[in-house]
């Protein structure tokens with residue numbers, strides 16, 4: 296990155312809901328990053344289609360994934376980013392299932408940097424930062440340590456380091472929270 300160029304922030308929202316707490320938090324975060332001069336690219340998983348890794352090892356050799364889905368555009372955005380801002384809801388201490396698919400699909404980077412056919416100069420590489428914003432309702436006694444470990448492992452294999460964790464457990468939560476009333480239970484008044 297040149298001295299004058301704006302920082303290229305890739306803002307990934309890992310929620311399966313288009314208008315949930317994570318999406319609303321990501322809106323504010325994008326505004327904040329832009330106000331600080333960053334050039335923000337936003338990628339919302341809720342609007343994408345990403346399959347899970349099938350462990351085919353097709354990426355061992357040409358370091359690209361054979362699965363043609365929306366992960367392909369995310370690879371391009373990751374390659375261009377100076378930093379990643381990750382907004383991620385906690386599901387039972389870890390990532391959502393949908394977001395775990397994204398994390399597993401970082402495997403081509405592992406193959407390029409670390410795997411048996413790696414062709415990457417890791418010694419001279421400058422690792423890029425990931426800032427993780429953790430969204431959750433709270434009240435779960437098990438915390439979110441597994442989420443941190445999984446993000447560190449997956450993005451670490453792609454040449455990033457976990458620079459900061461912003462704990463937003465409890466932020467924006469509430470019974471009337473938009474979107475949660477769309478599917479009332481049978482027999483419920485609401």
Ligand SMILES: Cc1cc2nc3c(=O)[nH]c(=O)nc-3n(C[C@H](O)[C@H](O)[C@H](O)COP(=O)(O)O)c2cc1C
Pocket residue numbers: 310311312315316317318384385386387388389430431432433434435438464
């Ligand atoms: C299956 C499931 C598991 C959850 N597990 C946790 C948890 O372990 N800790 C927590 O703080 N919140 C937990 N939550 C609450 C969500 O993190 C919270 O509702 C969050 O706002 C979801 O993100 P969204 O609003 O962007 O969809 C869970 C929600 C679901 C549906």
